[in-house]
Amino acid sequence: xxxxxxxxxxxxxxxxxxxxxxxxxxxxxxxxxxxxxxxxxxxxxxxxxxxxxxxxxxxxxxxxxxxxxxxxxxxxxxxxxxxxxxxxxxxxxxxxxxxxxxxxxxxxxxxxxxxxxxxxxxxxxxxxxxxxxxxxxxxxxxxxxxxxxxxxxxxxxxxxxxxxxxxxxxxxxxxxxxxxxxxxxxxxxxxxxxxxxxxxxxxxxxxxxxxxxxxxxxxxxxxxxxxxxxxxxxxxxxxxxxxxxxxxxxxxxxxxxxxxxxxxxxxxxxxxxxxxxxxxxxxxxxxxxxxxxxxxxxxxxxxxxxxxxxxxxxxxxxxxxxxxxxxxxxxxxxxxxxxxxxxxxxxxxxxxxxxxxxxxxxxxxxxxxxxxxxxxxxxxxxxxxxxxxxxxxxxxxxxxxxxxxxxxxxxxxxxxxxxxxxxxxxxxxxxxxxxxxxxxxxxxxxxxxxxxxxxxxxxxxxxxxxxxxxxxxxxxxxxxxxxxxxxxxxxxxxxxxxxxxxxxxxxxxxxxxxxxxxxxxxxxxxxxxxxxxxxxxxxxxxxxxx
Amino acid sequence: xxxxxxxxxxxxxxxxxxxxxxxxxxxxxxxxxxxxxxxxxxxxxxxxxxxxxxxxxxxxxxxxxxxxxxxxxxxxxxxxxxxxxxxxxxxxxxxxxxxxxxxxxxxxxxxxxxxxxxxxxxxxxxxxxxxxxxxxxxxxxxxxxxxxxxxxxxxxxxxxxxxxxxxxxxxxxxxxxxxxxxxxxxxxxxxxxxxxxxxxxxxxxxxxxxxxxxxxxxxxxxxxxxxxxxxxxxxxxxxxxxxxxxxxxxxxxxxxxxxxxxxxxxxxxxxxxxxxxxxxxxxxxxxxxxxxxxxxxxxxxxxxxxxxxxxxxxxxxxxxxxxxxxxxxxxxxxxxxxxxxxxxxxxxxxxxxxxxxxxxxxxxxxxxxxxxxxxxxxxxxxxxxxxxxxxx
Numbered sequence: 001x002x003x004x005x006x007x008x009x010x011x012x013x014x015x016x017x018x019x020x021x022x023x024x025x026x027x028x029x030x031x032x033x034x035x036x037x038x039x040x041x042x043x044x045x046x047x048x049x050x051x052x053x054x055x056x057x058x059x060x061x062x063x064x065x066x067x068x069x070x071x072x073x074x075x076x077x078x079x080x081x082x083x084x085x086x087x088x089x090x091x092x093x094x095x096x097x098x099x100x101x102x103x104x105x106x107x108x109x110x111x112x113x114x115x116x117x118x119x120x121x122x123x124x125x126x127x128x129x130x131x132x133x134x135x136x137x138x139x140x141x142x143x144x145x146x147x148x149x150x151x152x153x154x155x156x157x158x159x160x161x162x163x164x165x166x167x168x169x170x171x172x173x174x175x176x177x178x179x180x181x182x183x184x185x186x187x188x189x190x191x192x193x194x195x196x197x198x199x200x201x202x203x204x205x206x207x208x209x210x211x212x213x214x215x216x217x218x219x220x221x222x223x224x225x226x227x228x229x230x231x232x233x234x235x236x237x238x239x240x241x242x243x244x245x246x247x248x249x250x251x252x253x254x255x256x257x258x259x260x261x262x263x264x265x266x267x268x269x270x271x272x273x274x275x276x277x278x279x280x281x282x283x284x285x286x287x288x289x290x291x292x293x294x295x296x297x298x299x300x301x302x303x304x305x306x307x308x309x310x311x312x313x314x315x316x317x318x319x320x321x322x323x324x325x326x327x328x329x330x331x332x333x334x335x336x337x338x339x340x341x342x343x344x345x346x347x348x349x350x351x352x353x354x355x356x357x358x359x360x361x362x363x364x365x366x367x368x369x370x371x372x373x374x375x376x377x378x379x380x381x382x383x384x385x386x387x388x389x390x391x392x393x394x395x396x397x398x399x400x401x402x403x404x405x406x407x408x409x410x411x412x413x414x415x416x417x418x419x420x421x422x423x424x425x426x427x428x429x430x431x432x433x434x435x436x437x438x439x440x441x442x443x444x445x446x447x448x449x450x451x452x453x454x455x456x457x458x459x460x461x462x463x464x465x466x467x468x469x470x471x472x473x474x475x476x477x478x479x480x481x482x483x484x485x486x487x488x489x490x491x492x493x494x495x496x497x498x499x500x501x502x503x504x505x506x507x508x509x510x511x512x513x514x515x516x517x518x519x520x521x522x523x524x525x526x527x528x529x530x531x532x533x534x535x536x537x538x539x540x541x542x543x544x545x546x
Numbered sequence: 547x548x549x550x551x552x553x554x555x556x557x558x559x560x561x562x563x564x565x566x567x568x569x570x571x572x573x574x575x576x577x578x579x580x581x582x583x584x585x586x587x588x589x590x591x592x593x594x595x596x597x598x599x600x601x602x603x604x605x606x607x608x609x610x611x612x613x614x615x616x617x618x619x620x621x622x623x624x625x626x627x628x629x630x631x632x633x634x635x636x637x638x639x640x641x642x643x644x645x646x647x648x649x650x651x652x653x654x655x656x657x658x659x660x661x662x663x664x665x666x667x668x669x670x671x672x673x674x675x676x677x678x679x680x681x682x683x684x685x686x687x688x689x690x691x692x693x694x695x696x697x698x699x700x701x702x703x704x705x706x707x708x709x710x711x712x713x714x715x716x717x718x719x720x721x722x723x724x725x726x727x728x729x730x731x732x733x734x735x736x737x738x739x740x741x742x743x744x745x746x747x748x749x750x751x752x753x754x755x756x757x758x759x760x761x762x763x764x765x766x767x768x769x770x771x772x773x774x775x776x777x778x779x780x781x782x783x784x785x786x787x788x789x790x791x792x793x794x795x796x797x798x799x800x801x802x803x804x805x806x807x808x809x810x811x812x813x814x815x816x817x818x819x820x821x822x823x824x825x826x827x828x829x830x831x832x833x834x835x836x837x838x839x840x841x842x843x844x845x846x847x848x849x850x851x852x853x854x855x856x857x858x859x860x861x862x863x864x865x866x867x868x869x870x871x872x873x874x875x876x877x878x879x880x881x882x883x884x885x886x887x888x889x890x891x892x893x894x895x896x897x898x899x900x901x902x903x904x905x906x907x908x909x910x911x912x913x914x915x916x917x918x919x920x921x922x923x924x925x926x927x928x929x930x931x932x933x934x935x936x937x938x
Binding site: 355372374375384387392395 | 782786787788791792794795798799801802803804805806807808809
């Protein structure tokens with residue numbers, strides 16, 4: 001990178017000034033008629049976007065709507081076919097990320113770009129080193145500036161702490177600090193709350209508001225409607241590369257935004273109807289599981305899922321859910337305890353045997369487990385049945401049978417792809433997940449394990465998958481739903497088990513449970529209001545980076 | 547149709563350009579060599595050399611050489627062509643098998659550098675067992691010797707597979723060590739306990755009736771037919787059977803394979819054994835053509851297999867084509883050496899350059915400004931990610 005420009009003292013605007021400028025001056029950023037074609041698609045079609053100083057501007061849209069393309073253009077990662085970008089009323093050409101940063105545009109990515117073994121200060125300095133002399137970095141001056149910035153925006157942090165020891169929420173603040181350290185005036189946050197707990201989300205919103213009050217402009221990318229309504233000053237909705245609407249939160253609601261985003265009316269909460277549970281199908285008894293490092297992350301979990309009911313497992317990510325699911329589905333050996341499926345012992349069985357016993361599993365990480373991205377969609381649709389009739393004839397695979405099933409699945413599950421022969425990587429996240437769901441839901445099954453079934457999906461796909469889940473329950477499947485999305489657990493579950501530090505700390509009725517009650521159990525493992533805890537404690541074991 | 551052509555070009559462009567670049571650089575070396583052989587720089591020598599190479603490999607001639615005067619005169623001598631092509635195929639057969647030994651490994655995400663060791667063990671086993679059954683009727687003796695070679699190679703592939711599956715030992719490291727082990731142990735044995743009296747050099751006993759049957763010409767052998775059958779069988783196995791699907795799945799995404807109920811350990815061991823089997827057959831065919839196992843069996847086939855597999859894009863048909871190309875070079879090289887006085891080793895240099903350019907795919911793509919999307923089979927990433935990759 002080389003030497004960066006010497007840091008100028010913090011931005012000139014103070015809060016009172018910002019309030020005035022908001023109404024009179026030109027937008028901090030204006031994107032006019034941005035058009036970008038990729039082979040076969042118009043990713044951005046004459047998009048207009050203006051962001052005022054001191055404004056939190058939400059960019060709302062489904063996956064693949066063109067949000068990322070637009071932001072990549074702003075950040076200099078892509079060149080628009082036409083259109084112009086104006087900063088403070090002046091047209092600029094942004095040649096690349098370093099150019100963008102020099103002009104005060106910074107991006108906080110969904111996946112943090114931090115080095116876990118380095119300290120906060122080192123991470124912030126990386127690429128923006130201030131030199132004391134020709135050889136050495138001026139760390140003390142950097143140290144002071146980081147402390148000062150943190151104070152100003154309400155999140156004091158020790159610059160010498162190793163980033164790897166911080167919770168996800170605090171790592172995100174380090175990313176924001178990094179941007180502020182580089183004199184960013186326009187901050188782009190790409191799905192900043194996807195990895196946060198409700199509590200952390202609230203905290204980050206406070207930080208963002210403070211930044212905006214100080215005159216920074218924030219572009220907040222999200223598809224979580226209630227968050228956008230809560231934090232944004234203005235909302236621009238994009239669908240299929242076009243701006244389809246602009247709203248202010250006071251004059252809109254979730255249904256309106258969802259309809260704009262998807263282009264039709266969407267039922268945000270699927271009607272779960274009555275459940276008629278029968279006998280227990282999946283029984284977990286006193287299960288203990290260790291993670292890869294040998295830490296006991298599941299400590300004596302017991303529950304049963306009855307046929308025809310959905311048992312939701314709520315919890316902040318990293319409280320043992322992942323290992324629990326892996327132990328139940330045969331991907332990880334439990335250290336003790338038993339799992340039984342339809343009355344037969346299933347402890348320590350491999351995935352193949354469990355599948356044969358009637359277990360279906362939608363894994364939480366579809367890229368790691370659920371799909372082989374380089375394989376055609378059709379192969380992925382038979383990934384767990386590839387060696388069974390009718391997909392095998394004699395010793396050979398039966399391509400005709402595979403193809404005809406793929407065609408049917410694509411139609412039935414509304415998987416949007418031009419062809420089943422394209423690699424799964426060419427599908428959008430929502431359609432990839434629909435492919436996994438199509439495959440796992442269409443097997444003969446008695447138990448269905450769903451791990452984060454709608455993570456990262458847009459409202460349209462979520463609605464679709466939720467409907468399928470309810471349909472499966474009504475057909476009599478025992479469904480275990482593990483999700484970090486509290487809303488999802490609340491909306492679908494007949495009963496909710498809350499997991500905290502490897503244990504089930506509460507079992508509540510799904511229809512009468514309140515968000516607050518479950519939220520508290522998730523955050524503190526008990527129902528009473530917790531005392532004020534030190535930073536990051538709420539994430540518990542899940543604090544560190546993966 | 548246009549899409550098909552585009553796709554074929556996207557797949558073949560890098561190999562083709564790599565070959566052309568290697569020949570171009572090789573011609574510089576040939577020009578340099580003219581300084582030594584002719585005491586002056588002869589810029590025409592590469593053309594003469596490559597023409598000789600082509601003639602030696604295919605019997606096709608397009609130049610009349612009279613001193614330094616070249617006249618364009620395409621001609622073909624049917625007898626010579628038949629002989630040349632037979633030689634090319636005979637040389638290509640073990641190369642194709644060695645290529646499969648590497649290419650099938652790529653499909654499962656494994657980089658089998660152990661071709662050399664597996665070729666040696668395969669050839670050695672075939673020689674020993676061949677000598678034991680030397681007096682049996684030819685079809686039986688040959689079959690038994692071939693099976694021994696295949697099993698020897700398979701066993702020598704099984705070892706690194708087992709180590710990888712159960713201890714995580716990286717196959718690149720373990721196969722390199724196994725190469726040295728095989729080479730030294732076998733040399734020791736042939737020089738000592740297995741040495742027969744009579745010949746002027748150390749070698750094992752005659753294989754007698756286990757010798758490679760010749761079907762046509764001077765060396766149009768049965769191995770060529772077997773190789774073609776094995777290439778087709780491998781294609782069927784990899785792309786048409788559930789087992790092939792498992793192998794490809796483990797190579798593309800081991801976690802997803804495990805999730806789908808496959809057994810990655812079993813597949814790693816199986817694939818490495820299969821790789822070893824192919825290499826072992828390559829060694830067996832070589833030795834059974836030779837008639838005995840010499841202490842100085844300096845075969846480069848194992849390593850050439852890496853070039854063949856990369857050049858053939860790890861696809862059985864591509865591997866066959868690549869093997870024919872490199873086999874042709876080997877078959878044509880003697881003619882080149884005799885007529886153009888180019889050292890035969892230039893072939894190894896060109897082969898090495900091809901490998902170098904294939905490995906530097908990014909440079910090639912920039913060179914030809916390929917706008918086509920990178921369609922390198924993902925498993926070829928195995929080559930670049932093999933080293934220093936943690937097993938987490």
